[in-house]
Amino acid sequence: MNGALHDAMDAAVDDAANDAVDDVVNDAVDDAVIVGAGPTGLTLACDLALRGLTPRVLDRREAPHRESRGKTLRPGALEVFERLGVADRITAVGRSHQVLRKYFDGAHAADTPVEGLCLIGQWQVEEALRERLAELGVRVEFGAEVTGIGQDADGVSTTLADGRSLRSGYLAGCDGGRSTMRKLLGIPFEGHGGGEQSMVVGDVRAPGLSREYWHQWFTSDGGAMLLCPIPGTDSFQLQASPEADAEGRPLPPSLEGFQRLFDRHARMPGIRLADATWLSTWRANVRMAGRIREGRTFLAGDAAHVHPIAGGFGMNTGIEDAAALGRALGGETSLEAYEADRLPAAAHLLAHTSARMERVVAAVATPGTGVEAGLD
Numbered sequence: 001m002n003g004a005l006h007d008a009m010d011a012a013v014d015d016a017a018n019d020a021v022d023d024v025v026n027d028a029v030d031d032a033v034i035v036g037a038g039p040t041g042l043t044l045a046c047d048l049a050l051r052g053l054t055p056r057v058l059d060r061r062e063a064p065h066r067e068s069r070g071k072t073l074r075p076g077a078l079e080v081f082e083r084l085g086v087a088d089r090i091t092a093v094g095r096s097h098q099v100l101r102k103y104f105d106g107a108h109a110a111d112t113p114v115e116g117l118c119l120i121g122q123w124q125v126e127e128a129l130r131e132r133l134a135e136l137g138v139r140v141e142f143g144a145e146v147t148g149i150g151q152d153a154d155g156v157s158t159t160l161a162d163g164r165s166l167r168s169g170y171l172a173g174c175d176g177g178r179s180t181m182r183k184l185l186g187i188p189f190e191g192h193g194g195g196e197q198s199m200v201v202g203d204v205r206a207p208g209l210s211r212e213y214w215h216q217w218f219t220s221d222g223g224a225m226l227l228c229p230i231p232g233t234d235s236f237q238l239q240a241s242p243e244a245d246a247e248g249r250p251l252p253p254s255l256e257g258f259q260r261l262f263d264r265h266a267r268m269p270g271i272r273l274a275d276a277t278w279l280s281t282w283r284a285n286v287r288m289a290g291r292i293r294e295g296r297t298f299l300a301g302d303a304a305h306v307h308p309i310a311g312g313f314g315m316n317t318g319i320e321d322a323a324a325l326g327r328a329l330g331g332e333t334s335l336e337a338y339e340a341d342r343l344p345a346a347a348h349l350l351a352h353t354s355a356r357m358e359r360v361v362a363a364v365a366t367p368g369t370g371v372e373a374g375l376d
């Protein structure tokens with residue numbers, strides 16, 4: 001980054017701090033409305049605020065979530081966070097050294113150290129970004145669902161479910177895989193459902209289970225269960241092949257189901273899972289938006305692409321999309337450059353995460369191998 005931009009960013013930080021947080025309630029025309037306060041929208045908001053622009057961040061959730069979801073930050077995302085002044089607080093919570101402990105049919109098979117990635121829960125990343133954003137004078141507006149958009153040569157009009165309407169120079173749809181903005185813009189989400197692959201996921205406590213390892217149990221019948229300690233908490237992220245009913249249909253996640261899966265895979269009778277603060281099902285989907293720009297509106301993050309989780313690229317790619325969109329909206333590159341840069345990146349992402357997923361599924365049939373097969 002050049003010195004002049006650095007100076008401009010420093011000045012913007014000072015100005016924003018003086019302005020406090022009034023811009024969440026005023027009626028002024030904002031530079032950009034950002035729909036969605038996940039990692040993508042929050043990164044973009046910090047980037048724009050640092051450039052002295054006025055982002056307005058809207059999220060339909062009533063309050064922030066506390067779900068571990070994306071839990072691995074890669075060096076590219078950490079570089080972005082460094083520039084935004086948020087890397088230190090993330091690496092202070094996250095863990096850069098992990099040991100993957102692999103078991104096969106219940107028996108310990110191998111330990112593999114992994115360096116260079118930052119393990120941290122997604123909610124903790126979002127919390128750090130919201131704190132940074134507040135320092136820059138912007139607060140996320142929760143309970144603000146966007147239901148309509150229109151645009152003309154001068155700007156974008158945004159309609160909210162509560163009847164309010166806003167005017168901005170640009171709009172960024174960072175509203176996740178089921179993106180309403182993408183649908184409102186009529187942009188196709190091309191690809192396929194990724195086959196039958198699905199997982200139950202959640203956050204649980206597992207008193208008595210060592211927090212020194214990311215535990216990974218695999219079985220000769222193709223089953224898997226992973227329990228990863230989330231730093232700075234007493235919980236583990238659980239990922240497992242789902243239980244099936246008599247017809248072979250996957251059962252929804254539950255704490256009791258997690259315990260049955262744990263007993264079957266880990267064979268550690270003394271350990272009782274507890275306090276499931278998040279229960280969900282993840283289904284493979286391999287899709288990308290046909291376009292990520294329509295005039296003054298843009299798509300970024302999961303709204304633009306969804307793909308297998310092997311290698312942990314979802315949140316990371318959203319953060320890099322946000323950085324590229326910040327450069328375009330900040331005038332450092334052209335608006336055209338955003339789509340020219342990020343659409344091919346999304347296509348590459350879909351292809352290489354699908355290949356990684358196949359590699360992991362094949363590799364874990366060999367005792368002692370785990371998700372590191374998709375990490376490099």
Ligand SMILES: Cc1cc2nc3c(=O)[nH]c(=O)nc-3n(C[C@H](O)[C@H](O)[C@H](O)COP(=O)(O)OP(=O)(O)OC[C@H]3O[C@@H](n4cnc5c(N)ncnc54)[C@H](O)[C@@H]3O)c2cc1C
Nearest residue numbers: 036038039040060070071146175176301302312314315316
């Ligand atoms: C089990 C699991 C493990 C994962 N592991 C990893 C990993 O290791 N590494 C990694 O990089 N990624 C990982 N991911 C993927 C990662 O969670 C996603 O890629 C990431 O959340 C995408 O961020 P986003 O900001 O684009 O979208 P989201 O996080 O989905 O945020 C979108 C936001 O938009 C809001 N919103 C939606 N519609 C509207 C509307 N109409 N108006 C206002 N607000 C709206 C939503 O409330 C939400 O807060 C994992 C996911 C799962 C489930």
